[in-house]
Amino acid sequence: MFKGYIRWFKHVFALNNCNGQRLSAIPLTQRFKAVTAAFVALWLVAQISEFSLRGSEHALLLASMGASAVLLFGLPGSPLAKPAVFFWGHLLAAAIGLMVSHLVNHFALMAALTISLVILMMYLFEVMHPPAGVTALIPVIATTTGPALGFDFLLYPVGLNLIVMLTVSLFLQRYLLRINKITPDPGTLGTRDLPPLAKSQLQKQDIRAAMQECSPGLDISESDLVRLFSLAQQKAMNRQIRTLHCSDIMAKDLVTVEPETSLQQAWNLLRKHKINMLPVVDANYRLVGVISVSDFLNDLAIAEHTGISQHLHSLRLHLRLKWLGSAHFAHHKVADKMSTRLIVATPNDAISTLVPLLANNGLHQVPIVTENFELCGVVTQSDLMTAMTHSK
Template sequence: MSTTVGSEQKTGKSSGFRLFRPILAGATLRERLVACLGALAGITLTGLICGWFFGQGPDIPLIVAPMGASAVLLFAVPASPLAQPWPIIGGNTISAFMGVLAAHFIPDPVMAIGVGVSLAIAAMSLTRSLHPPGGAAALTALIGGPAVTSAGFMFPLFPVCVNSVILVSLGVAFHKISRRNYPHVPIPAPVNTHGTADLPAPLRVGFKPEDVDAALVALHETLDIDRADLDRLLRQVELHALVRTQGNLTCGEAMSRDVVTIGLDGSAEGARKLLITHNIRTLPVVDETGRLAGTLGLRELMLQGEVGIAQVMSEAQTAKPDEPVVALASSLTDGRTHAVVVVDGDRRVLGIITQTDLLATLTRLLSAKAFAPSQPIPA
């Protein structure tokens, strides 16, 4: 606590200003502006489309209030598990139905609103459609006034379900145009590419999924993040910490500079000869201008057949010479990539870093740390 207070005194900021700091990790001004634009388009068009198809009038609710809350999740935090299509559509619709059900069977309005919301939470949890605005949808079904009461059991379908479907459809289109990932699909975890029962290399060391589960239990918290995304985030944190603490050595310093390459017009037999003669596993392929086009290995050459090198080469993993060499650890331990090609801004080959190069570099860094000046140097 004293460290925090001292820091605030140095910067001249009051602790009260903490209340106004962003609470979303990774939230930038640009992301917030995009969310505002998305909500503007989504809510406006949802109302217009419903009005176009179903007409307008005091007895016809074109759009229900929970759609505003759904829009916040859909456009501001599209990666949240609570903001995915099924939670929005299913959560709102099921919750509205629970609200109507409570109103139908419980005459006391105070008791009905409590039962309606609690039933909505239970139903959303059971159907894996948990969506916070669903609680508002249940309340709307209970206290929405004559227009909602007259709709009865049709209210969950129109306007709630129809509103939700239209809003999600607009959200998918908007995120596609703005090049955002929605519906959110977590990046697959590393897999063993060798057809054996071993875990992939990145998962054999460090924390394991059960460690994450144990930490969540110890914290007594439910986090609004996909389980796979949380695992990927923590591994990325490990990588950034490694780069920060051991990132002084660059790719340009560690790379091999005398790179064996082959042209796009080369033959499969010539490529095999180069790989075997130089005892290498990755052969960069360059075009007629000398720019990197891809890479070849024995795996690709096994599929060569009658087609040319250009048809079977793989996409090259590349790095810039000023990047920290330890940042290549995730690429070179994915079970498939054996070398990263170091290129300049025009994709001209400057060097190559193999798995052996990375291992030698990490060994050097660990040795340097072990025998740092603060430690006694053995005689």
């Protein structure tokens, strides 16, 4: 019976909302970090304001700083919690509230006009920050107990509170909360075309069009939605082919080279085994780089030719490459040309995680490494296509 009352209570007060976002998805450690960050930020703002404004008639701390702390540290990924939005939203709201308090004498009209103008200007300047509405009402409410506040209100306490809170929040978000910024996926090859995998996924224009048809106040950015949907697709793909991992399909008998291997030897291995990439490993078989055919061809200037000219140029290119192999490569090591920008996976990764790595980066194979970066296999595009075909 007791559990029944609890379920009824949650239902009545909408605490059992299965269709909404659950804050319980936030890891416990992240919650403690947010609590710590809010404590440190508010403590520093109050301490510095008290030290700077001691003996003056200025307020020491804006009540709206508490509401801002909830957004900045409790929901740091929200577009409403961006540091720039926080700073300019409060400053703009304070200026509007101060201006209206000097121009209007009727309290009710003053309050309504202030908030209306604040919302309008926040829309125009893209600085929507709800706690700033409290800042705007401070000079309005002050007129009920005395004369309108002076314009130094924008400096003390508003300016002081904002600068301290902004500085502290930027530091804490970077070094304590470690907020992950949404960045474009790697692999765009310097053209306007999207990476292959992205062409079949949602695009920003799709998200933008959908958002326009939904509630106009969605508290999430387009980039966040695209990233969220991509991750959801990845999870769904993992679930569909969850029985296959990289360790199940990777090649284990590998042809490798070391950084001190000559370029001539590396080139000979590529030609002999008819592969286009060699993993570069150290003495402990840890992956330190890769060298591919394209690394060798970077030294060759390839012009456009057609017909007979194309055949002649191909012959000249072959001879030149052969000459480079004997003359140019002989005095250089793999370490001189290998790429250290490594894109890898682990043996326990689901094979679906290889799809964006191969598709978005123009790769033909992905090295598989252990936690200490020891090379244990390679998965090629052919391996992946075969595995995904058989898994259906």
